[in-house]
Amino acid sequence: MQLEFSAEELQFRDEVRAWIDDAYDDELKTLMAQSKNGYLDKAGQVRWQKKLHARGWAAPNWPREYGGPGWTPAQRYIFQAETAAAGCPTVSPMGLKMVAPVIMKFGTPEQKARFLPPILSSDVWxxxxxxxxxxxxxxxxxxxxxxxxxxxxxxxxxxxxxxxxxxxxxxxxxxxxxxxxxxxxxxxxxxxxxxxxxxxxxxxxxxxxxxxxxxxxxxxxxxxxxxxxxxxxxxxxxxxxMGWTYAKYLLEFERGGSHAPTLRQQLGKVARIAADQPGDGGGTVLDDPAFRRKLAELHLRAAALEAVELRIFSGVASGTSIGAASSMLKLVGTDTLQAISELAVEAAGPDALPFVQDTWAEVQGRPAAPRVGPDYAGPVAPRYFNYRKASIYAGSNEIQRNIIAKLVLGL
Ligand SMILES: Cc1cc2nc3c(=O)[nH]c(=O)nc-3n(C[C@H](O)[C@H](O)[C@H](O)COP(=O)(O)OP(=O)(O)OC[C@H]3O[C@@H](n4cnc5c(N)ncnc54)[C@H](O)[C@@H]3O)c2cc1C
Known part of the structure; x- marks a missing residue:
């Protein structure tokens, strides 16, 4: 098992970093700063995904014959880690990561020719x-x-x-x-x-x-x-x-993928918020030992998950199937994501509140309350509420526990 990146892989990492520096422009960053869930509005998503497509990087998992970059698992991991670390938008998975592999494996030549190219170019959603x-x-x-x-x-x-x-x-x-x-x-x-x-x-x-x-x-x-x-x-x-067979094949792609890079990026944000918020004892929230302990525990969970992800992806590189590990990664990744969004609310404190009131003003038929509090606090509460979904979508975490119990523990 090889967990160190090679010189070529580190060079590839630098190439990805340089591209992100250029492509992830201020307009996209401003939109992302207010995103509640890692996605932009459709126009923003299309703009980002078309930039990836122009570089040949829209579909890291696609084989070369369909227009993928033909990357190794290590390159895919590096790419995901770097885009997550930079806080780039999440690529919309339904076309590129979910239906496309099914069409590639089970579709007719006509279906492949008709549907795959516009998925790759983000022209059809x-x-x-x-x-x-x-x-x-x-x-x-x-x-x-x-x-x-x-x-x-x-x-x-x-x-x-x-x-x-x-x-x-x-x-x-x-x-x-x-x-x-x-x-x-x-x-x-x-x-x-x-x-x-x-x-x-x-x-x-x-x-x-x-x-x-x-x-x-x-x-x-x-x-x-x-x-x-x-x-x-x-x-x-x-x-x-035979749809059930194809549906299950697709779910492997829906649950696969790494979480640790995103968790690290979100933890960095929490630390920055905490460093800016006044704490009880005269310092900042980040100076509070109880807060620091919670932050450190979450960093350790992310680090442990990263080690497991690297081990699994190293196995995938040598031909091992991901199997029940995808359930474990989904379970731990989403549990930790939710815990981080809870800590972000604790860090922002009452500053998170005005944004919640504002978003409901239109529905309640009253003028929106003027925003107070720093901009970074804006998406903290919506993110907290939004990430409650993470333990439900792609198969709830209780179901993932059942799968682990059956396939790993043999219960
Ligand atoms: C934000 C979001 C986006 C989604 N997007 C899509 C989408 O694009 N397309 C799509 O098709 N679906 C989508 N889903 C649906 C998602 O796949 C389902 O919500 C999920 O499979 C759970 O099903 P359910 O909501 O019917 O809950 P239920 O199946 O009714 O479950 C209710 C509760 O009971 C628990 N439970 C159920 N069965 C068991 C069991 N056997 N053992 C232990 N506990 C059990 C569950 O864990 C859950 O806590 C999305 C869901 C969310 C929240």
Whole structure:
């Protein structure tokens, strides 16, 4: 197992740093400073992702034949660590990291040629239609119907039902969607994986308010309703009834990835806030030994996670499959992320409060209260509320514990 970076890898790191210095410009930094969740509004996201695409770095995980950079696991780790350390925006995963690997592995040559290039260039945006109002953790219970039909334009499915918690559906041109095409005894057998053009008549996207308040341009989750939505059969991936297999393949990509670089970056922010806030004993919050102890504990958790991530990625480099480790990384990474967002609130103290009141002013029909407090405190409370989601999305942390219990402990 090799955990040290080689001279070439360190040179690559310098190349990435130099590119970030140039590409991550002041306009993007200003937008990111107010982001509640690491994403920008759609225009900002597109601008950032197109810069990555122009450099050939939009899709670190894609093989070279589809336009990926052909990086080693170590290069991918370095790239992720450097972009996180610099506080760059999170790349929207639904197209590049989620549906694209499924299309590459199970799609037809026509589907690959049609869908992959505009995902890579960020010209076409995707959303994920897995969860339904009564089907989240128990996803195989999903009910959205896809009935066969035939008309002058050809064979198709007719979709009826609804998907929920659909991230950025309001931005999406397409949805990859799990639908029920059969009523087999084993629920997983009746599921198919279809690609739906979001402009098809019969689709309604309805925003769901979240705890963090209505931050302009940052609407996150939606419910999407389908009423007699026509989807050509050629938009189905793979075989009918095999969608569960493709869906599970995709989840490996959704849960994989490293968290430690982001945690370190967020801890740096907390320390800067604490250094600027007056503490009880005359100094700053950062001078308070109890606060410093909490900060140090979180640094240790991030460092331990980083060591595990490096060990796992070193294994991946020599061909080991990530397996149940993706559940462990998701669990520890998101638990720690939430703990850091809690400590940020403690650091900012009452300065975090005006922003919460402001975001709700419009909904409550009253003029927004003038902001007081330093700018950095603005996103602290929305981030705290927003990150409650981290232990729920991509399979809740209780479900990850179940997976670990089964696959690692054999329970
Ligand atoms: C911010 C956000 C964005 C999301 N984006 C998307 C998206 O883009 N597309 C999409 O399809 N979905 C999305 N989701 C949905 C997400 O995948 C589900 O919320 C998640 O799978 C949990 O399902 P549920 O909400 O129905 O909760 P439930 O499954 O009803 O769970 C409720 C509680 O019970 C616990 N629980 C359930 N079953 C078990 C069990 N067997 N053992 C122990 N505990 C259990 C859960 O951990 C949870 O605490 C998103 C969710 C969030 C919060």
């Amino acid at each position: 995707w959303c994920q239609g897995y969860s339904e109002p009564n089907s989240g953790s128990d996803l195989a219970s999903l009910q959205m119907r896809a009935d066969h039909g035939r008309d002058a334009q050809g064979e198709h499915y007719v979709l009826n039902g609804s998907k929920i918690w659909t991230t950025h559906a309001q931005w999406a041109d397409w949805m990859f969607c799990l639908v029920r095409t059969g009523r087999e005894a084993r629920r997983q057998d009746g599921i198919s994986f279809v690609l739906v053009d979001m402009r098809t008549p019969g689709i309604t996207v309805s925003p769901l308010p979240t705890l963090d308040g209505p931050v302009p341009g940052q609407q996150e989750v939606n419910q999407v309703f389908f009423e007699n939505v026509r989807v050509p059969v050629e938009n189905r991936i793979g075989e009918e009834g």
